[in-house]
Amino acid sequence: DQQVKQNSPSLSVQEGRISILNCDYTNSMFDYFLWYKKYPAEGPTFLISISSIKDKNEDGRFTVFLNKSAKHLSLHIVPSQPGDSAVYFCAAKKGDNDMRFGAGTRLTVKP
Amino acid sequence: NAGVTQTPKFRILKIGQSMTLQCTQDMNHNYMYWYRQDPGMGLKLIYYSVGAGITDKGEVPNGYNVSRSTTEDFPLRLELAAPSQTSVYFCASSYSWEGAGNTIYFGEGSWLTVV
Numbered sequence: 001d002q003q004v005k006q007n008s009p010s011l012s013v014q015e016g017r018i019s020i021l022n023c024d025y026t027n028s029m030f031d032y033f034l035w036y037k038k039y040p041a042e043g044p045t046f047l048i049s050i051s052s053i054k055d056k057n058e059d060g061r062f063t064v065f066l067n068k069s070a071k072h073l074s075l076h077i078v079p080s081q082p083g084d085s086a087v088y089f090c091a092a093k094k095g096d097n098d099m100r101f102g103a104g105t106r107l108t109v110k111p
Numbered sequence: 112n113a114g115v116t117q118t119p120k121f122r123i124l125k126i127g128q129s130m131t132l133q134c135t136q137d138m139n140h141n142y143m144y145w146y147r148q149d150p151g152m153g154l155k156l157i158y159y160s161v162g163a164g165i166t167d168k169g170e171v172p173n174g175y176n177v178s179r180s181t182t183e184d185f186p187l188r189l190e191l192a193a194p195s196q197t198s199v200y201f202c203a204s205s206y207s208w209e210g211a212g213n214t215i216y217f218g219e220g221s222w223l224t225v226v
Contacts, residue, residue: 002153
């Protein structure tokens with residue numbers, strides 16, 4: 001029962017270009033979406049979030065877009081930097097304490 | 112800035128052994144969680160707690176037990192280790208689960224191998 005899917009296990013981009021990480025979900029009851037970043041041997045850290053009542057949230061180089069009709073969200077990183085190389089997890093929340101994670105996308109930013 | 116601390120970081124268990132993963136947080140968070148992450152999969156919630164003395168099952172609770180005697184500590188117990196429990200375990204905490212901008216803080220992970 002994979003309610004949150006990240007269909008690209010990996011993504012490689014050149015430094016300075018845009019990175020676009022995608023996430024699809026199946027449950028229309030999700031009301032909050034989050035992106036986490038994870039470096040090797042570390043726990044995930046919160047990156048950016050968006051409420052289901054919005055379609056865009058921006059924080060510096062990071063922007064999350066939500067398309068509710070398509071049940072799709074994406075994370076844009078521009079410009080990409082080598083330090084952005086990590087695994088990015090998409091997560092979706094429904095009510096209290098019911099958060100589902102995608103399998104993650106490994107981003108590699110090449111200098 | 113300790114945040115969420117979990118121990119041990121690595122452990123190898125034999126089938127049938129038991130062990131406890133320790134987790135403590137110093138942020139006075141009400142909510143605590145245990146997740147597991149299998150290769151190529153997202154994090155799955157094992158158990159969670161909304162406050163001292165209160166615990167509840169998550170998505171994959173079988174084979175595990177938890178307790179929450181204090182706000183700070185949320186240990187995860189494996190009673191009879193099985194190879195299917197080989198995974199990376201993450202403890203996490205949050206202040207509450209309402210409103211925009213609320214986040215969960217994760218520990219660094221515990222790598223458990225059952226052989």
